Amino acid sequence: MDWTPARDDFDRYMLPNYNPQGVIPVRGEGSRLWDQGGEEYIDFAGGIAVNALGHAHPALVNALKTQGEQLWHLSNVYTNEPALRLAKALVEATFADKVFFANSGGEANEAALKLARRYAHDTTGAHKNKIVSFRRSFHGRTWFTVSVGGQEKYTQGFGPVPGGIVHGDYNDLESARALVDGDTCAIMVEPVQGEGGVTPGDADFLSGLRELADAHGALLIFDEVQCGVGRTGHLYAYMGYGVTPDILTSAKALGGGFPIGAMLTTDRVAEVFGAGTHGSTYGGNPLACAVALAAIETIGRPEVLAGVQERAGIFRAELARINAKYDCFAEVRGQGLLIGAEFNARYGEQGRATLAAAIKQGLMLLVAGPNVLRFAPSLVIPETDIREGMARLDAAIDTLDAAS
Structure with a gap:
């Protein structure tokens, strides 16, 4: 077909x-497109x-x-x-005994939520079906996962949401404590909230959720779709917190760009499926x-994981330099x-405007809400690319208009 698509053809x-940027990338190598x-x-x-x-x-191209x-x-x-080799590698590298493969993070989370309800149903009874999640969370776009996610904008206009789902405040253990009871089958949480603003979980909050789950016979689900597979400098974020979930979901970086999702769990829980x-x-x-x-074997190398923290330090130093120049960020977290730079009141909700301005300068980045710039680059991005970017x-x- 002798035809070159243009951005207008998307519309x-x-x-x-979706509302994609005006450019259409056609080739990539390393951290450049x-x-x-x-x-x-x-x-x-x-x-x-x-x-x-x-x-x-x-390594990925060859595989x-x-x-x-x-x-x-x-x-x-x-x-x-290949599925058996990957399952074995994930089990040997994590707390898990069993793995279920899907096509995406949303599907992995859907499976995790179904597993948690089935486990409670089979081991306790149908009444034990409450799912506790947290506001500003994001767990996918299936109807179940978007309902468990704590952002109402994603459920508006689609009819009644599934029942048995309640939301507490992230990093507020007392908020969770008020919701978890004997009817709770699962507590679902992102160790680092991604779409909700790039907010890391407090260690005491996550360990407290573990204790709440144990006290009430509920399962603790860690959604590591965005923060897993090396992103935090650990293969999975739970390893850095020292808090082990009953179920963990993984996707995104798991395939390095090829669609795949996985749900990991223990023998005790897996047997009900x-x-x-x-x-x-x-x-x-x-x-x-x-x-x-190939992705797991490459990312799991000690030198790659150690390099994540080194590169993160450069990003933070450069963001501090930019902030000193423009007084634009209220917080970098x-x-x-996986880094979020929240604009201060002077710059407000200029996330989207920054994306458009950055494209004109030859840079691709993300937002996490209207006022947070999000950075989720390659874990092996060269230092020269970081500084040039x-x-x-x-x-x-420099092209944005700050309020006086």
Whole structure:
């Protein structure tokens, strides 16, 4: 087909639930991208914390090419070697005994919530079905997960939400304590809230949730879709907190850009998901699992995980320099290479304006709400790219209008 798509064609052919930037990237290498016109961009967005090894990383490319010449799909009528290798690697690297594969973080969270309710139903009774989550959380876009997520804007206009879901305040243990009781089957929490503003969980808050779950016979679910797989400098964030969940969900960086999700849990909990209780046609796809294994093996290297903190230090130092120049940020927070820079009152809700200004300077980044810039770059981004990208951010902020 002799046709080159343009940004206007998105509006013509695709549903308007997205509003992408005006450029269309066509090629990537490492932490740099090039658009249709050959313009170069530095990538601080990482596909929303997905491209944890950058673009076209040799280990991932080789895994995909090798598997692509062998076996693409079987369905779960059969198992396959890449899925078993990946499951083994995840079990050996974490608290988990068993793994379920899906296609995305939303599907992994859907599976986790269904598992928690099924476990409570089978071990205690149907009355034990309450799910406690937290405001400003984000757990996916399926109807179950978006309802458990603590942002009403994502459920508005879609009809009545599922019952048995309540929300407390993040990092407020007393708020959770008031909600958790004998009817609670699960407490679901992001160790680091991503979409809600890049807010790390307090250690006492997360350990307190563990104690609450144990006291009331509930399961603790950690949603590590965004903060997992090396993002915080640990393979999974729970390792840095010393708080072990009953169920953990993973996606995004797990596939390094190839769609895959996973739910990890213990033997005790997993046994209630007997044959036919849950499934996914593409879950455990050989292509996805082969790429994900290469990603896990590469990211899990000590030098890669240690490098996350080194690079995070450079990001924070550069943000401090920009803040000293413009007095634009009220707070810089996050963990590892998941960083949020919240604009102060002088700059207000200029997140989207900054994204547009940054694109003009050759920089891709994210927001987490209207007033928070979010950085989720490659975990192996070179220092030169960090500093050059920050110079471009400096130039972008220079174009914004601050309130007097």
